[in-house]
Amino acid sequence: MRAGQRCLDLLDQCRTISQLKQIQSHLTVTAALYDPYASSKVITFAALNDHSHARLFFRHASLHCRTPFMCNTMIKSYVDMGQHHDALAFYRSAVAESLFLPNNYTFSFLLTACSQLGDGFSGACYHCLALRLGWVPYDFVRNGLIHMYVSCELVEAARRLFDECLHRDVIAWTALINGCFKCGKVDEARQLFDEMPVKNSVSWSAVIHGYAQVGLFAEALEMFKAMQNLEGVRMDHACVVGALTACAFLGALDQGRWIHAYLNRNRVEVDRILGTALIEMYAKCGVLEMAYRVFEETRDRDVYAFTALISGLSNHGRSEEAMGLFERMQYEGVVPNEVTFICVLSACSRMGLTDQGLMIFQTMREVHGVEPGVQHYGCLVDLLGRAGMLEEAKKVVEEMPMQPDSYVLGALLNACRVHGNANLGKEMVESIARKKLDHGGVHVLLSNIYASLNKWDEVVKVRKGMEDKGVQKVPGCSSIEVNGSVFEFVVGDRLFPFIDDVVETLHCINKHLKFVHLDKDEDNNYGEAP
DNA sequence: TTAGGGTTAG
Numbered sequence A: 001m002r003a004g005q006r007c008l009d010l011l012d013q014c015r016t017i018s019q020l021k022q023i024q025s026h027l028t029v030t031a032a033l034y035d036p037y038a039s040s041k042v043i044t045f046a047a048l049n050d051h052s053h054a055r056l057f058f059r060h061a062s063l064h065c066r067t068p069f070m071c072n073t074m075i076k077s078y079v080d081m082g083q084h085h086d087a088l089a090f091y092r093s094a095v096a097e098s099l100f101l102p103n104n105y106t107f108s109f110l111l112t113a114c115s116q117l118g119d120g121f122s123g124a125c126y127h128c129l130a131l132r133l134g135w136v137p138y139d140f141v142r143n144g145l146i147h148m149y150v151s152c153e154l155v156e157a158a159r160r161l162f163d164e165c166l167h168r169d170v171i172a173w174t175a176l177i178n179g180c181f182k183c184g185k186v187d188e189a190r191q192l193f194d195e196m197p198v199k200n201s202v203s204w205s206a207v208i209h210g211y212a213q214v215g216l217f218a219e220a221l222e223m224f225k226a227m228q229n230l231e232g233v234r235m236d237h238a239c240v241v242g243a244l245t246a247c248a249f250l251g252a253l254d255q256g257r258w259i260h261a262y263l264n265r266n267r268v269e270v271d272r273i274l275g276t277a278l279i280e281m282y283a284k285c286g287v288l289e290m291a292y293r294v295f296e297e298t299r300d301r302d303v304y305a306f307t308a309l310i311s312g313l314s315n316h317g318r319s320e321e322a323m324g325l326f327e328r329m330q331y332e333g334v335v336p337n338e339v340t341f342i343c344v345l346s347a348c349s350r351m352g353l354t355d356q357g358l359m360i361f362q363t364m365r366e367v368h369g370v371e372p373g374v375q376h377y378g379c380l381v382d383l384l385g386r387a388g389m390l391e392e393a394k395k396v397v398e399e400m401p402m403q404p405d406s407y408v409l410g411a412l413l414n415a416c417r418v419h420g421n422a423n424l425g426k427e428m429v430e431s432i433a434r435k436k437l438d439h440g441g442v443h444v445l446l447s448n449i450y451a452s453l454n455k456w457d458e459v460v461k462v463r464k465g466m467e468d469k470g471v472q473k474v475p476g477c478s479s480i481e482v483n484g485s486v487f488e489f490v491v492g493d494r495l496f497p498f499i500d501d502v503v504e505t506l507h508c509i510n511k512h513l514k515f516v517h518l519d520k521d522e523d524n525n526y527g528e529a530p
Numbered sequence B: 001t002t003a004g005g006g007t008t009a010g
Helices: A005-013 A017-029 A036-049 A050-062 A068-080 A084-098 A104-117 A118-134 A138-150 A155-164 A170-182 A186-195 A201-213 A217-230 A236-252 A251-266 A273-286 A288-297 A303-315 A319-331 A338-351 A354-366 A375-388 A388-399 A407-418 A422-434 A440-452 A454-471 A499-522
Strands: A477-480 A485-490
Touching: A005 A017, A017 A036, A017 A050, A036 A068, A068 A084, A068 A104, A068 A407, A084 A104, A104 A118, A104 A138, A104 A375, A118 A138, A118 A407, A118 A499, A138 A155, A155 A170, A155 A485, A170 A201, A186 A201, A201 A217, A217 A477, A236 A251, A273 A288, A273 A303, A288 A303, A288 A407, A303 A319, A303 A338, A303 A454, A338 A354, A338 A375, A354 A375, A375 A388, A375 A407, A375 A477, A388 A407, A388 A422, A407 A422, A407 A440, A422 A440, A422 A485, A440 A454
Parallel strands: none
Antiparallel strands: A477 A485
16 A cells, blocks of 8 residues: 655655644544654654654554654664663564564664763674664764774774774774774774774864864864865864864964964854863963954853853953853853853852852852862862961861862862971872872972971971872973964973073072062062063 | 764863
8 A cells, every 4th residue: 555645745845843733643544654664754854843742653653654764763763862762672673573573774873872972781782783784884883883982992892893894994993093082992992993994074173173172282273274285175163163273272373373273264164162162272271352252243152161260261351251251151041061060150259259159159059050079179279268268268178078189189289388287298299198189289289388398307308108009290381473483392302402591581580570579568679680 | 874073270
């Protein structure tokens, strides 16, 4: 039986769910709904527009209408809605009820769900099933498997699959490159990228973001520049966002400005993601007025755009404006998230707004529905610690519902140093050691507390203890852009050709700052600073 | 039907 052509045409023109229901009634009355083709059309529209109707329709559809297409449509609609557990549950029940055999499309959707859930076990089970049913050689299934293994941080499995396949397309290469960056295999990722026979803008953006993801921002920017010299590769939004992120972290303002000018020159529409990347770049480079300008020009500003600017303002000593922007975002109906609260609490901390910070912390869960995490407790400890409320800060550390991390302990120990309370610092470090929460950083901070109190014997003891335990601290790193070139400096690294001049200049600046500080503190003029 | 993009304290 074939549904009337007129009804099928009407289904194609259907715009609303009520129109669909009318056509569906007609198909039911005329028994044309038993036609699997007509059923497929109904469920496709319903899955996109009214998922509860799609579920009902599937449940009541006759068995012979429950084709793989209908099942796949339902699974895909769950995946599209982000309901990945439901997608897998629907698949299992469909298989159990109607002897539905998955096809290449089914695996594609199931593997996307597993990727999103990070569920490598289920993904591997579907891999076995796909092998048994002979679907693995199909591009979409094989690439879906590689992506699934990469998303579940099972990059070795992804690599094996990649090595086994004879016809690797750009998607397989790009998925594996992402996986290598994700697990820190930077050289392997780069080797794959250099070897891949065809590169497109997605593979270029993957490598730019990959470098940025592991903190190799100069390399990310180099790749962005290399991409621009190629013909036939489109410099799309994702590549530009990656390059702007690298500029932001390197402080490469000239490069960032060049990219912004390029976007304007080529009339590239700045969407909210690109807008946020520009805001972040200008804010991190200290050009807050431009960050503001881009922010105001960005349409559909969301929590990311607001948070980027709040963070920038707070980091550049404009905490009051940051707090004003926090109020504005709520007034504009943008809901703050957990990152926003980190920035806002930090702004309160820097501005000494202890009461306001405490109030905001308390309203996080009750008013905004954001559960305070370890990072927020870190901000709270910093807020109290900076205000000299060391006992209160200590109480927070002792009573917080999760183990304190190095940020929380660092905030408390830093407060001990600033307020000259070595006993509390020592007590905390000993307590940390007893609980086996030993971080290299806390020993350095304890040593700094003693140093600030001129207790050099204690400093030596702490440093000796660190050596004995083999505790190491990651060296600090800084970078600056001069005349379009980025220079990076790591603690202890003396390879830079003009390092002696740099050190000499830093000594001069240091001396100058000390003069200014003394002059200000004691209202005394010690003569002209060098 | 499969690969790539934005906010994070000290």
